[in-house]
Amino acid sequence: MPKSKVSLDVTQVENFIFDMSRCIKCKGCTWVDHIYMPGVKYSTRCPSATKYLFDSYGAYGKMRIGLALVEGRLDYSDELLKILYACTLCGACDVGCKRNLDLEIELTLEALRIKAVKDGKGPMPEHKKIAQKIMKQHNFFGSPHENRRKWLPKEIKPSPKADVLYFVGCSASYIHPEIAQATAKILDASGTPFMLLPDEWCCGNMLYSVGMIDEARKLAKRNIDAVRKTGAKTLLTSCAEGYRMWKVDYPKILNMSTADLGFKVVHLTEYVDELIKKGALKLANKINLRLTYHDPCSLSRLSEPWVPWKGERGLWGVVNPPLERRRGTNGIYQPPRDTLNSIPGVELVEMPRMRENAFCCGAGRGTKEAFPEFASWAAEQRLVEAKEVSAEAIVSACPWCKDNFAKAASNNGGSLKVLDFSELVLSSIGSTGKRR
Ligand code: SF4
């Protein structure tokens, strides 16, 4: 194999021809490794392939379809676009594939969507409507921009200047204010001064996820600049999607390292874990609840920091300089578990699919908007799994997960409670979150 120049730039799908062409169809991207599985019931990791059954919907199918597209052997069709977009970009396939092969599956899927938009075929019509709302009203829902801070309780006064900046995000600002309120009250109770962005805009997660790279880049530059101007040292999110966008995808699309952002990106689960371990926050109130924790994809396997890489690929596909692969193992797994375990009365039970092997809730990356029935189905699968371990509640750490689970739970009329991490922590420090 002659040496070829290659990089991890997702805007050039040609960078991933090797990855697409070397898929051996072993289906490690679909099955959860047998050593982790007590049985066959929860043995699949790919929502798309599990729901739609045909091989074309699995990562192995998408690799072949992508290669044929790039080589001009296949043209776009409605079904092909459905295959590209009825996929939660959850990263479960990437983790599975990298147990055996160093193929960049997640990046290839992202690059294929960028290509679809460049070719004038993507994204889906529903995505285009949301993109308009983001561009005009600076939020996902098209709600009035001036209402963005309506969630803020009167008794909480953000500082004009602080080391910690709370980036609230669209979902917690408009749809799930209880998560933003709980987060602010937790910070207040721990004596952490925090500020808000003077004019917060959407993070643009969906724009990037559906392949609208130019729009996403514009927003990334604007948002990073706005945070840098505040002088914040830490950007804190209570949203997993926003966390991944700030920590991984902004650097990725701006060709920089996470370390060069100029501030640290931290999720509430990490921050609370630290506060508890240094004695700044006490979870004293008893909550008698048997609960299970759902790892949001964007906080777990998709959250490892980004470092740009370019080099050469030579014999046997070996790359030079060496490339440290992002395998999902260094995501945020333990901090939320340690916190939940430290709440008196809480019994934390694990679902069969957990950590890197967790099954996506189905909400993220533009899926729910274009394929609502698929998104509800994925959430229902997860709720069944939670009931299997006799959990009374499913807890996540992202407003998008909560939203999707809550809707699926109410459709089923079941008794499973759906909660966000922030709400449980707040309940355990006292419902008002007053400083102790
Ligand atoms: S695990 Fe990787 S090599 Fe195997 S079928 Fe899936 S994408 Fe292809």
Ligand code: SF4
């Ligand atoms: S990203 Fe998730 S839904 Fe999409 S192919 Fe991979 S495992 Fe399946």
